[in-house]
Amino acid sequence: MRREALSEKAEEMAHFVVVAGEPSGDVLGAKLISDLKRINPNHQFSGIAGPLMIAEGCDPWFNISDLSVMGLIEVVKHLPRILGIRKTVIEKVKSLEPDAYIGIDYPEFNLSIERALKKRKIKTIQMVCPSFWAWREARANKFESAIDLMLCLFPFEPRLLEKKNVKAEFIGHPLADEIEIEERNKSVSNNELLNIALLPGSRRKEIEYHLEVMLDAALIIQEKLSSTSKECIFSIPTRFKEMDDWIRSYGKFDKLNISILKDTSECLPNSDLVITKSGTSTLESALYKKKTIVVYKMSPTSFFLLTRLNLINVSYASLPNILLGYDFFKELIQNDFKADNISDEAIQLLEIDSDGYSDPLIKMHRDLQTPNEEGAAFAITRFLGLS
Structure with missing residues (x-):
C-alpha cells in the first residue's frame, strides 16, 4: 500500500x-x-x-x-x-x-x-x-x-x-504479493539430488485418491533416473500427522526417500519439480516458477455428473492454465491420472532447459499483484x- x-x-x-x-x-x-x-x-x-x-x-x-x-x-x-x-x-x-x-x-x-x-x-x-x-x-x-x-x-x-x-x-492475489516475483525455477541439469514435491491434497478424500498413485509414479521416476546418477528426495507437505503411517500402510514405498513437511512454503521454493492436485497449490507453484504437473481424480459418479450435466465452464482444471489461456502445465485428470503418465511427463520436464521456462509465469505473476x-x-x- x-x-x-x-x-x-x-x-x-x-x-x-x-x-x-x-x-x-x-x-x-x-x-x-x-x-x-x-x-x-x-x-x-x-x-x-x-x-x-x-x-x-x-x-x-x-x-x-x-x-x-x-x-x-x-x-x-x-x-x-x-x-x-x-x-x-x-x-x-x-x-x-x-x-x-x-x-x-x-x-x-x-x-x-x-x-x-x-x-x-x-x-x-x-x-x-x-x-x-x-x-x-x-x-x-x-x-x-x-x-x-x-x-x-x-x-x-x-x-x-x-x-x-x-x-x-x-x-x-495475496500469494502474488507474498512470493517474490524474481523467484525463478532453478536449473536441475547439474543437480545430483533432485527435490520433487508431491502435493496430494489437504483433505483426506483427496489424499485417498491421489497419494498412492503419486508414490507409484515416484518409484518409476526414481528408477528411470538411477542410470543418470541422480538421486531423488520426494517432499510431501501436509497437516496430517498420520501421513507417515498412511505411506507405510501401502507396504511398497520403503525405497523412496520421503520428507514430510508442514506446508507448501517449506516445500515449493526448493523443489525442482512439482506434482500437485488441482487447486490453489497450482497457482502457488506457478508463482514460484516451478515445473509442474497437475493431477486430479474424483469419484466416477461425481466426474460423470460434472461432465454430463455441463456444470464446468472452463477448459482447464488448474488456475495457471485458466489465467494463461492455454495448457502451460500438463493436466492429468481422472482416467489420465496414472503413474506411468505422471512419470513420463516428469522425466520430460526435468530434461527441459529452465532458461525461458519461467517467462509466461513471470508475466502472470505481475498481472496478479x-x-x-x-x-x-x-x-x-x-x-x-x-x-
Missing part, C-alpha cells in the same frame, strides 16, 4: 462486521483489518474471526472453528448450529447497523447473510469472488441482490461481474467514502 496514504488518518471512524469461515479467510481478514487500522486506527471490528483476526483487534461473536465442517454428512449434522449462527449474525448486524458487512470467501454462508442485510440497506462487501466462471455459472445471477461491492483476486473477474450488474474491483499498491482496504474506504 502507498506509505504516504497509509500514514494519513481518515477523519471518519467506521465499524466493520467481518466474517470469515475458514483459516484462509482468517489470514485475509487479519491483513484487511491491519490495513484498515493503518488508514484509521480508530476503526472498529467485530464478527466471526479466527486467532489472527482476533489478534488484530476483531471482537469475535463466534470463532471460525464454530463453522468448521467438512463433507455432506457433517454439514447436515451441524446444520442447526450453523443456521443458528447465521440468524444471530443477521440480528446483531441489523441491530448495530455497521458501516459495512464484509464477508471473506465462505460464499454459501456469507451470501445468504449479505442478501438479508442488503434488503435493510446495510452495505455488503464480499472479499473473494465465488468461482462462478468455473462452475455453476447461474450463481452469479444472484450476486446483485446480495452484494454492493465484490473484491476480486483475479483480474478478469470484474469484467465478467459487470455483465451481471455487480460492482467489482480487482485487489490483487495488487494494482498500484492499492488493495482491499483502499477499495473499501473509497467505496464507503471514508478516504
Whole structure:
C-alpha cells in the first residue's frame, strides 16, 4: 500500500462486521483489518474471526472453528448450529447497523447473510469472488441482490461481474504479493539430488485418491533416473500427522526417500519439480516458477455428473492454465491420472532447459499483484467514502 496514504488518518471512524469461515479467510481478514487500522486506527471490528483476526483487534461473536465442517454428512449434522449462527449474525448486524458487512470467501454462508442485510440497506462487501466462471455459472445471477461491492483476486473477474450488474474491483492475489516475483525455477541439469514435491491434497478424500498413485509414479521416476546418477528426495507437505503411517500402510514405498513437511512454503521454493492436485497449490507453484504437473481424480459418479450435466465452464482444471489461456502445465485428470503418465511427463520436464521456462509465469505473476499498491482496504474506504 502507498506509505504516504497509509500514514494519513481518515477523519471518519467506521465499524466493520467481518466474517470469515475458514483459516484462509482468517489470514485475509487479519491483513484487511491491519490495513484498515493503518488508514484509521480508530476503526472498529467485530464478527466471526479466527486467532489472527482476533489478534488484530476483531471482537469475535463466534470463532471460525464454530463453522468448521467438512463433507455432506457433517454439514447436515451441524446444520442447526450453523443456521443458528447465521440468524444471530443477521440480528446483531441489523441491530448495530455497521458501516459495512464484509464477508471473506465462505460464499454459501456469507451470501445468504449479505442478501438479508442488503434488503435493510446495510452495505455488503464480499472479499473473494465465488468461482462462478468455473462452475455453476447461474450463481452469479444472484450476486446483485446480495452484494454492493465484490473484491476480486483475479483480474478478469470484474469484467465478467459487470455483465451481471455487480460492482467489482480487482485487489490483487495475496500469494502474488507474498512470493517474490524474481523467484525463478532453478536449473536441475547439474543437480545430483533432485527435490520433487508431491502435493496430494489437504483433505483426506483427496489424499485417498491421489497419494498412492503419486508414490507409484515416484518409484518409476526414481528408477528411470538411477542410470543418470541422480538421486531423488520426494517432499510431501501436509497437516496430517498420520501421513507417515498412511505411506507405510501401502507396504511398497520403503525405497523412496520421503520428507514430510508442514506446508507448501517449506516445500515449493526448493523443489525442482512439482506434482500437485488441482487447486490453489497450482497457482502457488506457478508463482514460484516451478515445473509442474497437475493431477486430479474424483469419484466416477461425481466426474460423470460434472461432465454430463455441463456444470464446468472452463477448459482447464488448474488456475495457471485458466489465467494463461492455454495448457502451460500438463493436466492429468481422472482416467489420465496414472503413474506411468505422471512419470513420463516428469522425466520430460526435468530434461527441459529452465532458461525461458519461467517467462509466461513471470508475466502472470505481475498481472496478479495488487494494482498500484492499492488493495482491499483502499477499495473499501473509497467505496464507503471514508478516504
